[in-house]
Structures are given as structure tokens and as C-alpha cells.
Amino acid sequence: MWPLTFVGIAIVLVAAIGRRAGSAFLVGFLAGLSFYLVHVSWTALYLGPVPWVALSVLESLFFGLGTVLITLAYRWFPRVWRGPTARLAVLPVLVGALWTAREGLVSTWPYGGFAWGRVALSQSESPFAPLVAWIGISGLSFVMVAIVALGVQVLSEPSPGLVRRLAVPSVVIVAVLAVPAWPTSEFGMSRIAAVQGNIKAGYFDAAEREPGELLLGQLDASLSVVGEGADMIVWPEGSSEYDPAVDAGAARSLDALSELSGGAPIILGAIQERGDEVFNTSMLWQNGGVEDWYDKKHPIPFGEYVPDRAFWRPFAPELIDLIGRDYTPGTRDGVIDVNGVITGISICFDIVDDAVMRDSVDRGAQVLLAQTNNADFGTTDENQQQLAITRLRAIETSRSVVSISTVGLSAIIGPRGETIATVPAYEPGALVEDVPLSRGLTPAVLLGGQIEGLVVGWGIGTLLVSGLLARRRQG
Structure with missing residues (x-):
């Protein structure tokens, strides 16, 4: 239902026009609540309403502040530049830039931000999706809001000739949709097996699991890939409760699977302890040991670690104490060479981090492996939302993405965003496919961060x- 995103943006913009700062903040705050309380309701599945409401309120506060900026733009800009050309050509761009600035802020701050819910993420199956290869996800958000703001402005203009003025946004939309898809640079294939064990992998499943159940479940589901000639076997995040680097039994099991599969290396997720630090790790198991690994760079605050624990604990001690250990942010690069195939690794919510994804491709990743564990979110919409983001990442980077979950829905997505194969949610299964490898960098990978910085910097500067100037004219 991607067209409804444009309707939602229009409702917010229309409601922001002509308000004072206080009422604009209230409108934005309520708009944010009406969105986030629905959008991230999956956070309440096991933890109850406190984290769900707290996250939604925090994001809505930022939404309110962003709406204030948009209201000020609608107030100040026409006072300084009074011609209809400026109002039609520049004001909508300014509104789009300010919306993008708010999305950029909440995607990075506080504690690494929460990039879920950007308007562009609704477009994974829309005609606008190919644009992310050119301008990135933030760039698509900017274009979407600017188009809607242009339509709102055209309808707001008092001059006659409405039909003629409506041609302006129509031409812009046609021009945007006419931008060709970025040409993929495929140069070969890698036969990849991705295994979904459908095991009790949730945080709150630990007390009910038998010892070794995670590992055994993955091994059982992996038997179907034996004899398929896989170049690599990919398991999800947290697919083994034992670290094979220190557990001899887990090591023997992986060696046996690799041997049965013709020596195929295995990429799996496990928790590693090194000294006093704990890492959420994806490791390459080959030749009887860990040959390379990636540690999740941005653990989820209040999920995988508690920032400023002493400050937050008094507010919800029972919830804070559920997180018994804090994962350490990783510092290693996110690419692993698997017998000549350069794979870019992302662990769960890494997929929503623009910088992490761009860095992997910039370092030469030819295919992306998105390992995740959705077990704590049950049959909610979280998995579908994450898969939509994954599809956009495939288009943005022009890379195939193997998205493998403990419980599903798992999928292999081609470099144009096409679905190659899937495993249904809550069913054990495996995907064995010849996955396209790609080289070359899209404009979004090369310049996506700079495009966002330019748009945001111009928007804030123009507003100021x-x-x-508006105050001087009043004076």
C-alpha cells in the first residue's frame, strides 16, 4: 500500500501550515504517535508496553520538532521570497530537506539512533524504488516529501489556472519515474545455501531450550543442502549457542557438516567472549577453525546493551535487569573473503544502518549476507518490515542479498530487488541458489552520505x- 505514504505526508504538511510553533509541535507529536505506535508495536510482544510506548514517544518528540521546522519554513520563506516561482520551485525543496534532516537525526542519535520508519522504506515494491541506487534511502525520502510539498503548494496558490499549475507536479513525477534503473554489473555466480532452522532462538526461549537445541536444529535443517554443491553455507544470527572457537563439540559438528558438503565453508552467528567483552559475532568456519569474523558494530541500545545503565535502571529496573550482559560494539570491517567471493556481512538491524551497508560494498563486497534472528518478534510485522528494507538495500547497492533468519521469512533477493527464492516463516528449510555476484559502485554508495549532508545542510541554512531576513523585514 505504498501510495498511502504520500497521503500521510500530505496530511502532515497541510496540518503544519499556518500554525504557531507550539501547535505545530503538538500536530507533529500526535502524527508521530499515530505512526510509531502502530509501526513498532512488535517491540511489545514480549517486553510489554513500556519499551513500545517509550520508543514511540521518543520518536514522536523528534517528529514534533521536525514539524515545527516545516511550519517555520511555510511562515518565513514566503515573507522573504514572495514570487510564485520561488514558492513553487524552492519552498517544496526546503520542506523536503527539513523532513530529511529530521529523519537523518533520529537515524543516528541518541545511542546510534533508530532508522526504522523513514518514509522511503515504504517504497520497496513501488516504481520509486530504483531511485535508491542513485540517491540512497535518505535521498528518496527527500524526493518523496518534496513532490508532495510541491502538490500541496500548487493547490495552495491563490492565482487562477489550477489545471495548468497541476501540470507542474505531474511533470516532476513523470521525470522522476523516468530515471532508469541503475545497470547492474553482474560478473558471475556463487552457489549459496542459506539454512533456516526454525528453532527456539528468542531471548526468552533460553529457559525452555534443551542444551544444544539451537545448534542441532540448524544441523538438521542443513542436511538438505548436502550434495547440492554449495560454495558456502550461511546460517542466521545467533544460530549456535556454543562458540565453536572454544567448544570442541560444536567444532566437530561444523567440521562434519562441511565435510559432508564437499568442504563448503560455513558462516554462522554465535556469541563470543574475549576477555571481559562480549560480541555478537558472525564467523567464517573453515578448515577446522575460525578464519575470519565480523562483530556487530552497532548493538541495539536497550536490547543488546544498556547505555548509561545506572541512570536508566531506576525507571524500569525489572526490564533493565533482563539485559544481563552488554555486547561490545565491533571494530572490524564487515567483509569476509569466502574462497575468493567477497561477502558483506550485516547482523540483524545492521541492515538499516546506511553507513554500515555502504562501507561493506565500498570495501569490495560482491554479495551481501544479512543474518538475523526475528524469534523475539513472533509473527508480527517486524520481519516483513526488515525484508522490505533488505530489498531496498539490494537495489541501492546493486548487490544480491541473502537474508537468512532463525525463524523466517528468509529470502534471497537479486541485485534489482527481485525475489529469487524464499523460505516461509516458522518452517525449517534451506535455500540453495546460484546467486549473482556484482561489482562496481552505485551513485548511492559513492555519494549517498554526501547527498544527504548537502540536502540537510542546505535546508537548515536556508531556513535560518x-x-x-523575515525578522528584518518585520522590523
């Missing part, structure tokens, strides 16, 4: 200049 408009405010100063």
Missing part, C-alpha cells in the same frame, strides 16, 4: 537565512 529565511528566518533572519
